[in-house]
Amino acid sequence: MAPADQLLRGADEVLLGFTRALRAAGVGVTQDRAHGFLSAVALLGLDDQRATYLAGRATLCAGPDDLERYDQVFEAWFNARDGLPRSRPAQPGAPTFSELPATDGGAGDGEASDEVVRAMASDTEVLRHRDVAGMSPAERARLAGMFATIRPRPPRRRTARHQAWHRGEVDASRTLRGSLRRMGEPGDIAWRRRGTRPRRVVLLVDVSGSMSGYADPLLRLAHRFTQVGRETGGVVETFTVGTRLTHLTRALRLRDPERALVAAGETVPDWSGGTRLGETLRFFLDRWGQRGLARGAVVVVFSDGWERGDPSLLAEQMERLRRIAHRVIWVNPHRGKAGYEPVQQGVLAALPHCDEFIAGHSLATYAELAEVVSRA
Amino acid sequence: MELESTRDVAARLQETGYLCDEALATVTYLALRMQRPLLLEGEPGTGKTALAEALAESLDLPLIRLQCYEGIDATQALYDWDFPRQILHLRALEAAGRGDVEVEEAEKSLYDARFLLARPVLRALQDSPAVLLVDEVDRADDEFEAFLLEVLSTYQVTIPELGTVKAATPPLVVLTSNRTRELHDALKRRCLYHWIDHPGLEREVEIVRSRAPEVSEALGRQVVTLVQQLRDRHDLQKPPGVAETLDWARALHHLGTTELDLATASVTLGALVKYREDADRVRQALDQMLRA
Numbered sequence: 024m025a026p027a028d029q030l031l032r033g034a035d036e037v038l039l040g041f042t043r044a045l046r047a048a049g050v051g052v053t054q055d056r057a058h059g060f061l062s063a064v065a066l067l068g069l070d071d072q073r074a075t076y077l078a079g080r081a082t083l084c085a086g087p088d089d090l091e092r093y094d095q096v097f098e099a100w101f102n103a104r105d106g107l108p109r110s111r112p113a114q115p116g117a118p119t120f121s122e123l124p125a126t127d128g129g130a131g132d133g134e135a136s137d138e139v140v141r142a143m144a145s146d147t148e149v150l151r152h153r154d155v156a157g158m159s160p161a162e163r164a165r166l167a168g169m170f171a172t173i174r175p176r177p178p179r180r181r182t183a184r185h186q187a188w189h190r191g192e193v194d195a196s197r198t199l200r201g202s203l204r205r206m207g208e209p210g211d212i213a214w215r216r217r218g219t220r221p222r223r224v225v226l227l228v229d230v231s232g233s234m235s236g237y238a239d240p241l242l243r244l245a246h247r248f249t250q251v252g253r254e255t256g257g258v259v260e261t262f263t264v265g266t267r268l269t270h271l272t273r274a275l276r277l278r279d280p281e282r283a284l285v286a287a288g289e290t291v292p293d294w295s296g297g298t299r300l301g302e303t304l305r306f307f308l309d310r311w312g313q314r315g316l317a318r319g320a321v322v323v324v325f326s327d328g329w330e331r332g333d334p335s336l337l338a339e340q341m342e343r344l345r346r347i348a349h350r351v352i353w354v355n356p357h358r359g360k361a362g363y364e365p366v367q368q369g370v371l372a373a374l375p376h377c378d379e380f381i382a383g384h385s386l387a388t389y390a391e392l393a394e395v396v397s398r399a
Numbered sequence: 400m401e402l403e404s405t406r407d408v409a410a411r412l413q414e415t416g417y418l419c420d421e422a423l424a425t426v427t428y429l430a431l432r433m434q435r436p437l438l439l440e441g442e443p444g445t446g447k448t449a450l451a452e453a454l455a456e457s458l459d460l461p462l463i464r465l466q467c468y469e470g471i472d473a474t475q476a477l478y479d480w481d482f483p484r485q486i487l488h489l490r491a492l493e494a495a496g497r498g499d500v501e502v503e504e505a506e507k508s509l510y511d512a513r514f515l516l517a518r519p520v521l522r523a524l525q526d527s528p529a530v531l532l533v534d535e536v537d538r539a540d541d542e543f544e545a546f547l548l549e550v551l552s553t554y555q556v557t558i559p560e561l562g563t564v565k566a567a568t569p570p571l572v573v574l575t576s577n578r579t580r581e582l583h584d585a586l587k588r589r590c591l592y593h594w595i596d597h598p599g600l601e602r603e604v605e606i607v608r609s610r611a612p613e614v615s616e617a618l619g620r621q622v623v624t625l626v627q628q629l630r631d632r633h634d635l636q637k638p639p640g641v642a643e644t645l646d647w648a649r650a651l652h653h654l655g656t657t658e659l660d661l662a663t664a665s666v667t668l669g670a671l672v673k674y675r676e677d678a679d680r681v682r683q684a685l686d687q688m689l690r691a
Binding site for chain 1: 405429469540577579580581587
């Protein structure tokens with residue numbers, strides 16, 4: 024009795040240890056999932072490792088990304104106890120605050136402090152129009168705080184369903200129901216109109232080497248879109264494109280921008296790599312876009328169009344994207360600079376398939392973009 | 400349920416012509432025993448919906464299907480009142496000269512179970528044991544997902560006018576998703592998860608043999624070999640699923656083909672690929688393959 028009991032307790036520890044290792048590897052294992060895992064293993068029997076493996080796959084994973092990690096951790100935990108992540112991945116530090124400009128003398132008289140405020144205001148205004156790629160770390164930190172001023176409204180689409188309204192067309196069903204409630208006595212006429220819903224927004228951010236100066240602000244912008252979208256009921260999906268496609272939406276859902284950016288940084292494997300826009304775009308369309316994510320959505324592509332791959336492939340994929348999406352907006356950081364000509368092969372290939380081609384190098388242009396997306 | 404092990408599940412499913420691998424059989428077995436919904440994801444055409452159908456058939460349970468779409472709401476999933484019949488009922492009361500019926504009483508008689516239109520979810524709860532298939536749940540809005548979550552965690556719904564309907568035995572719920580968007584974690588947590596991949600060569604040949612026994616073995620193998628090669632290529636907009644393999648094999652069979660040749664294959668490609676660009680690419684591949 025006692026040894027079997029002990030054995031069981033030992034097994035529990037091993038299994039729970041496994042769930043912890045899995046959590047450390049970045050799979051979102053919650054208490055109840057771990058519990059489900061234990062009962063599944065109990066059902067299938069402890070002696071069969073293959074069954075344990077399958078039970079864990081069914082109860083602990085929530086997506087293809089998880090499955091890959093699961094396989095690795097399972098192998099390491101049950102077969103070779105090396106190479107395990109022993110602790111959680113490094114937690115992002117405390118949020119950094121923007122540096123305030125040092126005011127000499129501290130509490131000065133009213134006039135002087137007024138001047139500081141005014142100086143700051145104009146400073147802010149300058150910062151709004153500066154190219155984000157050429158900023159110092161301090162300026163970037165200040166700019167980070169200013170992203171909160173961008174409030175993209177989600178674009179809306181009409182729906183098939185109607186909603187009650189104070190004018191529009193007669194809502195026969197509701198009118199009749201109203202009269203039914205009064206035993207057939209006629210009453211007020213109910214009206215209805217076509218409802219609206221937020222339209223999905225898809226952001227594709229190029230994180231290749233030539234865009235490295237813009238990656239941080241663009242992700243901040245994507246975070247802003249995601250957060251505001253959450254508050255207003257809109258759906259925003261973000262991917263990074265470079266040499267491969269990465270789904271970033273989950274990382275950007277973290278409310279705190281600094282933590283979200285750290286999480287995003289850990290998710291994306293190909294920072295400052297090359298650009299194979301055509302190929303990644305095709306992957307995006309095959310895997311996500313065509314099935315519905317890009318269908319009827321407002322798709323924003325952030326890229327400078329330095330394409331190392333085949334431009335004709337890029338053109339083909341952009342054409343495909345345009346057939347699926349409601350609106351395709353291309354944001355190019357160089358667009359707003361003096362003397363810019365769209366001559367890169369990638370841009371030339373993609374441009375005919377875009378609805379809008381706009382600048383994206385400063386906070387002011389990002390605010391403009393938010394406006395364009397809202398109206399799309 | 401009378402299924403005792405993973406192997407039982409696989410065997411019962413096989414009787415209906417559905418071949419599943421060990422992983423899928425295990426997860427199905429767990430779903431049955433743990434009474435948890437089963438969430439299936441994977442490429443289109445890998446047999447997610449077919450699993451629910453096969454399960455219902457093999458367990459001899461009714462299959463109740465809820466197709467999700469954008470804008471679906473609780474009244475389409477749960478219940479609605481049969482408005483025309485309610486009106487008719489009122490008219491009948493009038494015609495019977497029962498003008499003396501109390502308003503309250505008349506109104507109460509309107510919300511009777513016989514005027515209730517049970518939609519799939521309510522039907523599944525009432526008729527359970529049953530298999531409830533919630534198809535393409537990723538197409539529905541997230542509000543709907545929240546509603547589903549509520550039903551799936553309690554297996555009961557409350558109709559204000561009638562009271563609470565609770566399933567005597569929880570129905571077996573199969574949710575399918577094509578991953579057009581990420582589902583809520585809360586919903587996923589309720590479910591057992593399984594990702595269905597395309598089957599390997601041998602298994603797919605077996606599937607063709609079992610689902611389309613009229614197709615000759617040689618043709619079936621040829622078709623599957625070609626389809627598997629096509630899936631390995633990465634330039635197709637929509638790689639064919641198992642359903643397309645079956646369609647194509649059957650189409651070829653109907654034309655009296657016993658061996659694949661370019662002419663017959665070309666005219667039947669519509670069963671296999673659904674894009675013009677893809678058709679061109681497949682035709683080329685086919686040409687190469689037949690020449691080799």
